[in-house]
Amino acid sequence: MCATRANDMTADADDRGVRVVVVGKGGVGKSTLTAMLARSLARLGAQVIAVDSDEQRNLGATLGIDVSTMAEVVPLASNADYVEEKTGARPGEGSGTMLRLNPDTSDVVDRLAVNAPDGVRLLVMGGVRRAGGGCLCPENALLAATIANMRLRRGDVVIMDTHAGVEHFGRALARGFDRALVVVEPTFNSIQVALETARLARELGIETIDLIVNQCRKDGDVANALAYIERLGGFEFSSVTGLPFDEGVRTSEPSVGDLADDSPLAVAVRSLSRVLLHDARGAVDAVERVTVSG
Numbered sequence: 001m002c003a004t005r006a007n008d009m010t011a012d013a014d015d016r017g018v019r020v021v022v023v024g025k026g027g028v029g030k031s032t033l034t035a036m037l038a039r040s041l042a043r044l045g046a047q048v049i050a051v052d053s054d055e056q057r058n059l060g061a062t063l064g065i066d067v068s069t070m071a072e073v074v075p076l077a078s079n080a081d082y083v084e085e086k087t088g089a090r091p092g093e094g095s096g097t098m099l100r101l102n103p104d105t106s107d108v109v110d111r112l113a114v115n116a117p118d119g120v121r122l123l124v125m126g127g128v129r130r131a132g133g134g135c136l137c138p139e140n141a142l143l144a145a146t147i148a149n150m151r152l153r154r155g156d157v158v159i160m161d162t163h164a165g166v167e168h169f170g171r172a173l174a175r176g177f178d179r180a181l182v183v184v185e186p187t188f189n190s191i192q193v194a195l196e197t198a199r200l201a202r203e204l205g206i207e208t209i210d211l212i213v214n215q216c217r218k219d220g221d222v223a224n225a226l227a228y229i230e231r232l233g234g235f236e237f238s239s240v241t242g243l244p245f246d247e248g249v250r251t252s253e254p255s256v257g258d259l260a261d262d263s264p265l266a267v268a269v270r271s272l273s274r275v276l277l278h279d280a281r282g283a284v285d286a287v288e289r290v291t292v293s294g
């Protein structure tokens with residue numbers, strides 16, 4: 001049994017919808033969680049735009065999009081014509097070029113998103129390049145504008161899968177997010193990495209930072225994770241959620257769509273998505289907190 005604790009889970013929800021970034025060490029379950037949440041949120045009625053910013057680009061397959069469709073997708077960051085049309089410079093250019101830093105990307109979903117099951121739309125961004133020294137390359141300028149300006153109705157959700165964390169983000173990109181889900185396994189190592197990411201996310205101005213302890217196998221895994229966090233100097237997460245280890249995930253790979261609706265992880269993720277949606281909508285009715293059995 002993995003317990004859940006919730007402090008103040010008020011996300012910055014407004015008419016723009018809510019923008020969530022999923023971070024954590026490689027292999028902890030970010031893509032799995034992003035895909036499951038995206039589909040679950042869509043089934044609950046939200047318009048969901050899933051964004052893949054990992055170079056490996058496996059979110060599409062995890063969502064259940066077929067391999068041949070994904071093979072034809074050109075990531076936004078390497079779509080030279082689109083980048084140039086919007087920012088005035090081609091990918092790889094930047095220094096010495098006048099960039100439009102806040103281009104109108106309101107057409108990005110219509111033009112470049114791919115349909116995924118349950119009505120989810122997927123935008124493949126490509127990797128985020130390190131935006132050091134205040135310099136912003138055209139790809140990152142475009143990605144930042146895309147996230148910040150995506151037109152959403154209240155209750156709609158943008159959820160972005162990442163390679164690991166926000167360390168490659170410039171302020172401009174991070175500022176677009178209201179909420180970070182920091183995913184860990186109940187291991188010291190993954191928590192150490194996650195804490196660095198969580199602290200950076202806070203520094204970059206992301207308001208709500210939730211801890212997700214994934215792949216819990218036994219009672220006490222969440223408590224152990226919290227004890228590691230204390231040993232590492234502590235961090236005030238907005239909420240803590242445990243998700244069970246579920247053998248079914250591996251057998252249903254690559255798509256989370258084949259995971260049974262009543263499997264332990266699917267049930268737990270559904271509860272988590274109700275909480276996210278509740279916060280995104282700013283609804284007043286009480287929503288059950290996530291409690292999962294593993």
Ligand SMILES: Nc1ncnc2c1ncn2[C@@H]1O[C@H](COP(=O)(O)OP(=O)(O)O)[C@@H](O)[C@H]1O
Pocket residue numbers: 024025026027028029030031032033214215216243244245246247249250253265
């Ligand atoms: N709760 C879970 N139970 C069992 N296996 C899981 C769970 N979450 C993720 N996995 C598995 O762990 C592996 C890594 O997951 P993935 O989502 O690709 O991680 P990341 O995107 O963080 O690198 C995959 O094989 C995935 O199926």
Ligand SMILES: [Mg+2]
Pocket residue numbers: 030031032054058161162
């Ligand atoms: Mg991944």
